[in-house]
Amino acid sequence: MSHCNVPALIEAQVEMGSANEVEQKTLFKLEEDAKQAKEASLMEQGSLSPTFPQHTTKSPKNTVLKSIRIVILSNKLNILLPFGPLAILVHYMIDSKGWVFLLSLIGITPLAERLGYATEQLAFYTGPTVGGLLNATFGNVTELIISIFALKNGMIRVVQLTLLGSILSNMLLVLGCAFFCGGLVFHQKDQVFDKGLAVVNSGLLLMAVMGILFPAVLHYTHSEVHAGSSELALSRFSSCIMLIAYAAYLFFQLKSQSSSYSPLEEETNQNEEASDEDEDPEISKWESIIWLSVLTAWVSLLSGYLVDAIEGASVSWNIPIAFISVILLPIVGNAAEHAGAIMFAMKDKLDLSLGVAIGSSIQISMFAVPFCVVIGWMMGEQMDLNFQLFETAMLFITVIVVAFFIQVGKVTFKSGNGSIESRTDGSLYVHMQEGTSNYFKGLMLILCYLIVAASFFVHEDPQQGQLVHLKMGTARVLFS
Numbered sequence: 001m002s003h004c005n006v007p008a009l010i011e012a013q014v015e016m017g018s019a020n021e022v023e024q025k026t027l028f029k030l031e032e033d034a035k036q037a038k039e040a041s042l043m044e045q046g047s048l049s050p051t052f053p054q055h056t057t058k059s060p061k062n063t064v065l066k067s068i069r070i071v072i073l074s075n076k077l078n079i080l081l082p083f084g085p086l087a088i089l090v091h092y093m094i095d096s097k098g099w100v101f102l103l104s105l106i107g108i109t110p111l112a113e114r115l116g117y118a119t120e121q122l123a124f125y126t127g128p129t130v131g132g133l134l135n136a137t138f139g140n141v142t143e144l145i146i147s148i149f150a151l152k153n154g155m156i157r158v159v160q161l162t163l164l165g166s167i168l169s170n171m172l173l174v175l176g177c178a179f180f181c182g183g184l185v186f187h188q189k190d191q192v193f194d195k196g197l198a199v200v201n202s203g204l205l206l207m208a209v210m211g212i213l214f215p216a217v218l219h220y221t222h223s224e225v226h227a228g229s230s231e232l233a234l235s236r237f238s239s240c241i242m243l244i245a246y247a248a249y250l251f252f253q254l255k256s257q258s259s260s261y262s263p264l265e266e267e268t269n270q271n272e273e274a275s276d277e278d279e280d281p282e283i284s285k286w287e288s289i290i291w292l293s294v295l296t297a298w299v300s301l302l303s304g305y306l307v308d309a310i311e312g313a314s315v316s317w318n319i320p321i322a323f324i325s326v327i328l329l330p331i332v333g334n335a336a337e338h339a340g341a342i343m344f345a346m347k348d349k350l351d352l353s354l355g356v357a358i359g360s361s362i363q364i365s366m367f368a369v370p371f372c373v374v375i376g377w378m379m380g381e382q383m384d385l386n387f388q389l390f391e392t393a394m395l396f397i398t399v400i401v402v403a404f405f406i407q408v409g410k411v412t413f414k415s416g417n418g419s420i421e422s423r424t425d426g427s428l429y430v431h432m433q434e435g436t437s438n439y440f441k442g443l444m445l446i447l448c449y450l451i452v453a454a455s456f457f458v459h460e461d462p463q464q465g466q467l468v469h470l471k472m473g474t475a476r477v478l479f480s
Contacts, residue, residue, distance in 0.1 A: 059125070059284040067287050071114060077335075078114070083107035084302050091305055097312020104306040105332050111299050112142040112335045118295060122288035124281040138292065140166065140363050142333040145300050147372050149307045151381055157461060158310060158325050159372055160387050164395060165326030166333055166364045168452055171205075171402045173331075174338050175357035176445025182345030182353070183439025193350040195406070195435040201358045202403040204249060208365035209399050211238040215386040235384035236377055239370030246366040319457075326456045334360070350437060354406075390459060394452060401448060405441055 062070065072078055084107030091100045119138040143166050150158040182191050215235045224230035283291070314321045331338075337360045344352040369385070376383030387395070 060282060062283060062287065067283055067291075070282050071118070071291055075110070075113065075117075077110045077339075080106050080110045084111070084298065087302065087305055091309075096316075097309040098316035100305055101309035101313035104302050104309065105328065108142060108299060108302050108306065109332050109335045111295055111302070112333055113339065115141055115292070115295050115299065116337075116340070118283075118288050118291045121281050121283050122285060122292065125285040125288075138296075140333065140360060140368055141296060142299055142303075143330070143364065144368055144371070145296070145303045146307060146329060146333070147368070148375060149300075149303050151372060151376050151379060151383060153307060154381065155307065155310070156376070156381060156383050158307070158321065159376075159383060161322055161325035161391070161461075162329045162333075163364055163369050163372065164387055164391055165330035166368075167361050167395065168326065168398055168449070169330040169334050170337060170357050170361040170364070171398055172445050172449035172452065174334055174341050174360070175354070175402065176442045176449060177338065178341040178345040178350075178353040178357060178442065179437045180439050180442025180446060181342045182348065182350060183437065183442055185346045186348060187439065190436040190438050191345070191348060191350045193354055193435045193437065197351070198354055198358070198406040198435055201354070201362060202399075202406055204245070204362050204366060205358070205399045206403070207245060208242065208362070208369070209396050211242050212365075212369070212385050212387055213392055213396060214238070215384055216389060216392045219386050220389055231386055232382055232384050235373055235386065238385060239373040242366050242370040243374070246362070246370075249362070249366070320459065320461070322459055322461045323453070323457045327453050358402075358406075388461070394455065398448070398452070402445070405437075405445065406435055 072081070083103045087100050087103035087107055090096060090103060115138055143162060147159045147162055150156075150162070179191075215231050215238070218224055218234060219231050226233075310321060310324060313319070314324055337356050341353040341356040344350070344356065373383050373385060
């Protein structure tokens with residue numbers, strides 16, 4: 001009799017197991033639904049926006065005096081603003097090129113930082129897509145304005161060296177200072193960042209190096225089909241391709257892979273919520289637009305005096321124009337990036353520091369450089385991507401060094417974005433590859449930048465007597 005009940009018992013146990021399995025699946029589904037609902041809610045609130053969170057707060061209504069106090073008087077760096085008008089006075093009173101260059105350089109520094117601030121404020125009202133375009137346009141507007149004025153005066157080598165110096169400064173000096181300062185603050189641990197995003201950025205930098213390298217190789221191997229024209233044609237074609245690649249990169253970053261650029265961890269969300277007050281806009285949308293226009297006009301005015309005084313400053317200080325263009329000018333243009341990257345690193349937000357330093361290098365190499373080639377094409381100037389052998393080799397080695405420092409990291413298992421891996425106990429883990437940084441890595445990058453600076457201080461540009469010239473009535477050679 002008991003043997004007859006065995007199948008029934010087995011059937012009952014199977015049904016109970018099935019019921020438990022169904023219950024577990026139901027609980028798992030409910031948990032996943034709750035997680036997705038939470039993420040959707042956060043996305044609607046804008047807390048998952050990669051760089052420019054959208055806020056539902058009302059636009060502040062400031063008076064003119066309050067707006068001036070917020071933009072001009074709230075930053076200690078703005079104490080350098082009077083140096084700009086002083087440079088103009090010196091230009092017309094004593095016409096000392098060295099002093100005009102120095103005062104203009106100092107006067108542009110706070111303007112570059114305030115341009116970044118006004119762009120950030122306007123991005124609160126535009127959303128991530130338009131915000132990304134604004135960042136690409138105004139993030140390096142100082143270098144672009146200086147380059148356009150130099151192109152207008154026919155100073156092609158100054159344009160090339162200034163843009164090259166901006167790339168080197170961002171990758172070595174800005175990123176190195178961020179790693180160093182963040183490592184000193186958090187010296188008891190290694191700071192971590194998303195290695196996957198850093199690898200994508202490194203690949204884009206290598207593409208930029210390829211676009212700049214090939215015209216130089218074509219020139220020095222004397223393998224042009226049409227001597228003197230093939231190199232220029234290749235540069236213009238490559239510039240158009242690089243601009244298309246940068247536009248695709250923006251779309252990829254802001255649309256297709258927005259979730260990969262979003263902090264989904266609960267701890268990060270708590271930090272975002274805790275700092276909501278700091279992320280509220282301080283000025284209205286129209287105030288941001290007006291300040292962007294005023295600051296851009298003022299930078300343009302000072303850039304004219306700055307470019308005009310480069311020759312005299314090089315002669316009076318006995319400093320090569322290559323050193324001025326590669327080292328001094330980019331430090332001023334990168335003032336906002338430098339301060340922002342260090343600030344984020346000291347708050348243990350290393351992904352943001354990398355986004356500022358490496359992102360700015362990508363903007364210069366993939367947007368500003370080809371953009372200047374296209375603008376020079378429209379102006380009738382033969383601006384090309386042949387940065388000469390010494391400069392191209394310096395850029396190539398720098399990108400390799402920075403990519404190596406970024407690649408070195410560690411593997412962890414935690415919740416977040418990554419590839420799911422099954423363990424022997426049946427549980428699921430997410431495989432995360434994290435990059436690490438410390439003060440030693442930062443120090444190494446800073447020392448590398450000092451080597452670059454010393455190299456350009458003793459480097460004599462073979463093209464400076466041919467390509468660097470001013471168009472002031474009649475063209476004349478700066479250096480012979």
